[in-house]
Amino acid sequence: MRVSKVDPATAYAKRAIGNPTELQIENIRSSMGFDKPLLVQYFSWLKGLFQMDLGKSLVSGYSVWDEIWKAFPKTLLIVGISSIIQFISIIVIGSLMFILKNKLIRRLFKVLCIVGISVPSFYISTLFLDIFGVKYNLISVTNNIGFKGSIPPAICLAVFIICFYVPLFYNGLIKESNEDYSMYLRCQGLSEFKILINHLIPNGILGIIPSFLQSIGLSIAGATVIERVFSVPGFGYLIVNSVIERDAPMIHSTVFFLAFFIALMNIIADIINERIEGERS
Template sequence: MKNDMLQYVLKKAAEIILTLLIVTLLSFLLMRLSPIDPATAYVKRNTPIVTEEQIQAARVQMGLDQPLPVQYGKWVKNALHLDFGISLGSGYPVWEEISEALPITLTIVFLAAVIMGLGIIAFGCLNFFLRDHVAGYLLICLYIAGISIPPFYLASLYIDVFALKLDWMTVAGNTGFSRYFPPALCLSVLGIALYSQLLSKGMEREMNEDYAFYARCRGLSESRILLFHALPHAIAAVIPSFLQMLGLFMAGAVIVESVFSLPGIGHLIINSVIERDSPMIHAEVLILALSFVIFNVLSDILQRCLQGDKEEQEGGCV
């Protein structure tokens, strides 16, 4: 069993490496296919009078005169040592700027995960108890709205209502918890609306399982079966998808944090695209792809473990 799990983990590690290679290679290809030359954009941004000689010198300095496989091979070799080059926009090392911005994005994602987890349990249980009432259908309408409205629009609406109309917060300059809560809340709405229904359906399904029937025969109350057996099993079934959502949060956070003027990865991405900062763009693509595939692989591994332990958990009903 341990050997099977080890082989499975090694297989997933190989998939991560292959995925990152493909994604970063596509990043290089798309930058070269773009009609805007990074060397030309760099010279125009730093020199009032642009000449062809200056552009060619910048291209040599940036290594763009070499064949694409050579450029990519050197970048991969340096990336293994966390050396992503120098930012063409700021002149500072790329990893230095990313290391300053990444904790902000990770904090938003972590807080969004906490809010989403608590919200899923609360609204999932509420939906379960109201499933045969009119209020349950109203909840479903709210869920549909939560799934349909994109997080960046919720962020704009949040600022419009709570900052401009109610004056409960400032648009910029917040510190501490108040700095990260609004973007985390806007990110978590989609996950709460989506997984609350799944949790409610899972609880309903678990209450009809054989172990629940045997528990009733042993005299256990419905509330005890629901709270100590059906709910944990339903939560365990949702956790793998929950982890996959965290990978999407990394991509969503880069947009939402820009709406709230937070200097995270989103701020770097927008500036690097505008400035055609290719070293920064390649590093950002790698960071986002890495976070996405890691959460997906963790989801797959956890789902495999939960499936292996399900029968043992059901047999432990007391």
């Protein structure tokens, strides 16, 4: 933002005045504190953070807090729905790969997972919107709010995570099936299906839960571009608009909360991982 030729003061002056003079831009820059060294601006913002005062948006004029709390629930809804889709899909697809003995089908699943990881989420979102929104008119192209409107972006957000974790979960099932307890269960006469449902899947889930929780934090970041494609007025949409409009107070605060949420999910994942390791030991 500082390297750009259009700084926050210039962007604000053009929106407010239309064709501002250099003197008007300098006066705005001075009144907003953008003329001070970056280190001074940073500590000034940090002081405001501890006082729960993040300033006002340079675009809307409303409090940054109000703008964030208005947008964040929409993103949490998308991420929540996406996480449920991810979790169910990982278990179902991973289990199918384990059950099916056909090597060709397993390789097909692995190829699809590689494709799903490789294709950018914004391309998947655009393609999804073009097919189901424009061509078949099954979903709304704009104003995707509420539970129903959150499902399409949630599906697109889930693709990468599903394709990333399915091979991990499948490998976990293979590993668990080769453990001693699996052999003892087979000796007791339990079918492979019962062993899978009652023992392998629960232990396989425990193996991916810590890193899966970390991915939920990253999904907040991943929703940024997807919300823009689906016109969801959520947290990610707010970040992109703030960057485009050079809305400095909003950029500082949204990036902070994004980092805070990712760090929080990492901490929770570490705590759960320690407990799982403690129980296993």
